Amino acid sequence: MALNDPLLAELADHFGIASEFWDWKGRHTQISEQTIIEVLKSLEIDASTPESRQAAVEDLRLRPWRRKLPPCVVVEQGLPIWVNVHVTAGADAQLHVCLESGETREAWQTENHADDREVDGTWIGEATFQLPSDLPLGYHRLVLRSEDVEVESSLVITPSFLGLPASMNNRRIWGYATQLYSVRSQDSWGVGDLTDLADLAVWSATQQFAGYVLVNPLHAAQPKEPLEPSPYLPTSRMYVNPLYIRPEEISEYAHLGEADRRRIQQLLDDLHTELDGVDEVRRNESWAAKEQALRIIFAAGMKPTRRMAFEDFIRREGRQLRDFATWCALYGRHGVDWRTWPEEFQRPTSPEVADFYRENHDEIRFYKWLQWIAENQLSTTQQFAKDAGMPVGIVSDLAVGVNAAGAETWMLSDVFAQGCTVGAPPDQFNQMGQDWGQPPWRPDRLADLAYAPFRQMVQGVLRHAGGLRVDHIIGLFRLWWVPKGLSAKDGTYVRYDHDALIGILALEAHRSQALVVGEDLGTVEPWVRDYLSRRGLLGTSVMWFENDEQGQPLAPEQWREYAMSSVTTHDLPPTTGYLAGDHIRLRDELGMLTESLEEELEHGRAEQQAMIDALVARGALSPEDAESRDVEKIVLAMHRMLSWTPSKVLNAALVDAVGDRRTQNQPGTIDEYPNWRVPLSSPEGEPMLLEDVFGSERANRLAAVMNGFEQLPARRLG
Numbered sequence: 001m002a003l004n005d006p007l008l009a010e011l012a013d014h015f016g017i018a019s020e021f022w023d024w025k026g027r028h029t030q031i032s033e034q035t036i037i038e039v040l041k042s043l044e045i046d047a048s049t050p051e052s053r054q055a056a057v058e059d060l061r062l063r064p065w066r067r068k069l070p071p072c073v074v075v076e077q078g079l080p081i082w083v084n085v086h087v088t089a090g091a092d093a094q095l096h097v098c099l100e101s102g103e104t105r106e107a108w109q110t111e112n113h114a115d116d117r118e119v120d121g122t123w124i125g126e127a128t129f130q131l132p133s134d135l136p137l138g139y140h141r142l143v144l145r146s147e148d149v150e151v152e153s154s155l156v157i158t159p160s161f162l163g164l165p166a167s168m169n170n171r172r173i174w175g176y177a178t179q180l181y182s183v184r185s186q187d188s189w190g191v192g193d194l195t196d197l198a199d200l201a202v203w204s205a206t207q208q209f210a211g212y213v214l215v216n217p218l219h220a221a222q223p224k225e226p227l228e229p230s231p232y233l234p235t236s237r238m239y240v241n242p243l244y245i246r247p248e249e250i251s252e253y254a255h256l257g258e259a260d261r262r263r264i265q266q267l268l269d270d271l272h273t274e275l276d277g278v279d280e281v282r283r284n285e286s287w288a289a290k291e292q293a294l295r296i297i298f299a300a301g302m303k304p305t306r307r308m309a310f311e312d313f314i315r316r317e318g319r320q321l322r323d324f325a326t327w328c329a330l331y332g333r334h335g336v337d338w339r340t341w342p343e344e345f346q347r348p349t350s351p352e353v354a355d356f357y358r359e360n361h362d363e364i365r366f367y368k369w370l371q372w373i374a375e376n377q378l379s380t381t382q383q384f385a386k387d388a389g390m391p392v393g394i395v396s397d398l399a400v401g402v403n404a405a406g407a408e409t410w411m412l413s414d415v416f417a418q419g420c421t422v423g424a425p426p427d428q429f430n431q432m433g434q435d436w437g438q439p440p441w442r443p444d445r446l447a448d449l450a451y452a453p454f455r456q457m458v459q460g461v462l463r464h465a466g467g468l469r470v471d472h473i474i475g476l477f478r479l480w481w482v483p484k485g486l487s488a489k490d491g492t493y494v495r496y497d498h499d500a501l502i503g504i505l506a507l508e509a510h511r512s513q514a515l516v517v518g519e520d521l522g523t524v525e526p527w528v529r530d531y532l533s534r535r536g537l538l539g540t541s542v543m544w545f546e547n548d549e550q551g552q553p554l555a556p557e558q559w560r561e562y563a564m565s566s567v568t569t570h571d572l573p574p575t576t577g578y579l580a581g582d583h584i585r586l587r588d589e590l591g592m593l594t595e596s597l598e599e600e601l602e603h604g605r606a607e608q609q610a611m612i613d614a615l616v617a618r619g620a621l622s623p624e625d626a627e628s629r630d631v632e633k634i635v636l637a638m639h640r641m642l643s644w645t646p647s648k649v650l651n652a653a654l655v656d657a658v659g660d661r662r663t664q665n666q667p668g669t670i671d672e673y674p675n676w677r678v679p680l681s682s683p684e685g686e687p688m689l690l691e692d693v694f695g696s697e698r699a700n701r702l703a704a705v706m707n708g709f710e711q712l713p714a715r716r717l718g
Contacts, residue, residue, distance in 0.1 A: 005033070007056075015043055015045070016495030017493075018494070036492065039481050042481075043444065062117075062119055062120075065126070066120070069144050069153040070084070071447055072155075073154070074156040074158060074451070074503050075158070075503075076503060077158065077159060078134075080133050082128055082129070082130050085128075088125070092146060095142065096142075097135065101136075105131070106132075107132075108129065112127055137158065141155065142154070159503075161535060161536040162506040162516060162535060162536035164648060165513045166513060167466070168211075168648075172647070173210075173212060173392060173649055174649070174707075175204065175390075176651075177566070178654040179664055179676070180192045180197055180215045180216055181244075182281060182664070182678060182679050183654070186690075186691060188246070188690075189268060190275050191281055191282075192690075193244045194244045194377040194378060195377070197215060199690060202384055202385070203694050205385065209703065213395065214395040214467075214651060215397065216397050217231045217234060217399040218241055219239070221241045221243065223367065225283075225284040225288060227284055228403060230675065231399070232471065233402070233437075234403065235407045236408040237398065237460075238324065238411075239460070242370040242373070243283060243286065244377075245294065245374055251306060252301070256296070256297065257300075264293045280674050280677050280678070280679065281676075281677045294373075298366050310372050313372045321371065322364075323348045325371075326357050327348070328364075330345055330356065332363075339405060347413065378464040378465075382394050382465060385466070390466070393467075395468065395515065395517070396465040398469065400471050400475045401439070415445045416439040416440065417441070419484045421437050421440070422481065422482070423436050424436075424522075426489050427522070432488060440481055440494065441454075446501075451501065458504070458508045463512075468505075470505070475496075476505070477525075478494060506536065515649070518537050520532065521540055521545065538562050541560055542565075542567070544572065544607075555618075556618070557646065560647060561648060563649070564651050565651065567635075567652070567653070568653050573662075574662070576631055576632075576661045580631070581604050582661055584597070584600045587600075590668075612626050615638065621634060639652060639705045639706060655680065657693075657699040657702045657703070658693060658696050660681045662681055700712050
């Protein structure tokens with residue numbers, strides 16, 4: 001149903017704001033005018049009265065004519081490209097492309113019968129130019145000359161099809177998925193770190209014959225306690241959480257004096273004593289101790305060549321690193337939410353912030369140094385994985401958004417919509433919808449900036465990774481915006497230029513020779529999965545969700561080829577816990593069930609029985625093991641059937657490999673359950689260290705299944 005007011009409808013259409021949608025039950029739902037007006041307000045468009053709507057529409061119609069060139073043109077390689085330019089009526093115009101290489105390619109003018117328009121007292125004409133269709137991949141510049149004026153804008157040529165990285169040699173690979181903070185070793189500081197990740201990758205490659213390790217987002221968190229436990233709610237996706245640094249692996253640690261070494265060892269010993277017997281990942285305590293150790297190492301200085309490398313890192317990162325490090329120092333001075341800071345510190349370009357930067361140079365330099373060290377250790381981790389024989393190595397996760405009070409919204413406040421947050425519409429699990437509290441990027445501002453923030457974010461994550469998993473990749477197509485003051489169910493979808501975002505993602509992955517996986521679970525328009533496949537990006541398939549039209553488990557041969565396929569994900573309980581119904585009992589304990597415990601357990605048993613019947617029918621599980629309900633054998637059977645799918649990339653959760661039953665995250669809770677704070681544990685619920693994982697026979701049995709062996713051979717074959 002169309003909006004009653006055609007002006008409001010035109011505004012909504014221009015900004016990609018949905019006026020209707022079909023919900024999870026297939027019901028048509030009309031979006032209220034109030035919601036659309038509030039979303040427009042967050043885009044700085046006043047649509048509150050008929051007069052303001054008329055003025056806004058007239059301004060939008062003239063916007064392209066006020067620009068000589070569009071701010072950014074993104075197109076697939078090989079497709080024809082036409083660009084409209086706007087110059088003084090009757091004036092000559094010439095357009096050419098300046099390639100990244102410095103070469104110049106000419107465009108030629110084609111027919112355009114658009115009438116001249118009077119814009120702000122000047123008559124403006126429109127001309128259309130066609131660009132060569134054989135332009136190379138990359139970030140180029142459009143250059144327009146008219147009346148002795150030269151104007152430039154961005155042209156991005158992206159891969160039509162990304163595909164698999166050459167390192168995979170078109171072979172299927174499999175790997176482990178884990179939440180890094182939960183995988184702790186004897187030497188780590190209470191939280192799994194990048195050295196632990198390197199060791200896990202080496203074990204996975206050399207002993208398990210895995211091709212990659214997928215980890216949670218490693219994005220930056222707050223610089224001071226309390227730290228946000230969720231890796232999916234970072235303060236910035238541009239930088240790394242220094243919590244994952246291993247102090248003893250920093251080059252300068254080797255040159256410390258005996259007194260400094262003793263101080264650091266005492267910090268570690270005291271931390272281990274404090275956390276002894278604590279069945280929870282304690283980020284705050286870990287970071288408090290680790291930060292002190294890092295400051296000792298920083299204060300000791302560095303050799304000239306190391307200083308050269310550090311200064312070069314600072315130069316390469318430029319203003320972005322300066323702003324991030326300045327925010328970290330301001331955070332320590334003014335508190336956790338920059339929106340409550342004194343007004344003069346609420347924007348990075350203010351004179352007062354510049355004064356603060358000069359007056360706190362050493363403290364800000366420390367935060368820059370943390371990012372340099374984190375980057376060094378990330379690089380080392382990926383190199384360890386590749387040297388151990390992994391074709392892909394580390395696959396990093398990219399969170400869908402950031403903390404509204406964090407560094408990224410301070411650094412790029414005009415790129416984020418003010419007054420709206422991201423969430424999800426009502427579904428069978430959350431019938432009031434979800435509000436994640438994360439501010440959305442403005443599609444119009446991204447285009448104005450030639451998608452530079454998105455490009456920089458992807459580049460940063462891929463700099464030292466062999467692959468990228470994009471959480472909620474549907475967010476590159478549309479996001480559910482919830483206006484402030486309204487409930488989550490009263491939000492609406494806002495569309496993004498997916499051709500531009502997916503194209504730039506593919507271009508960066510092509511340049512990095514990286515694997516890209518899009519998490520496309522949940523409510524997804526069918527054409528989206530087809531589009532991702534056409535562009536050569538993998539989707540995500542999870543066994544519990546792969547059902548046929550009758551609701552029965554989908555036959556393995558019918559699964560998608562271009563997908564990362566798994567039995568479970570970090571959003572679900574480990575398979576052992578799932579089969580035991582632990583997640584249902586937990587929700588009952590937390591008062592979250594809508595039906596009785598017994599009814600929910602019965603529903604769970606029916607779902608599991610359908611899966612077990614399918615495993616037996618396909619020969620993945622023997623009738624005897626099905627009858628005895630041997631949990632480990634059922635888990636192995638599920639992974640065995642997973643290996644019969646055509647999917648190019650298979651994934652096994654590390655928690656499934658060791659028989660862990662505890663879920664990492666219980667949606668709808670914060671502190672009622674220790675979300676994102678659960679350590680890797682044994683089937684008996686006892687925390688496991690990384691050294692315990694290395695000796696796990698259970699993990700060896702799962703790896704044998706993933707490799708198609710009866711049992712693991714002594715060495716990698718082939």
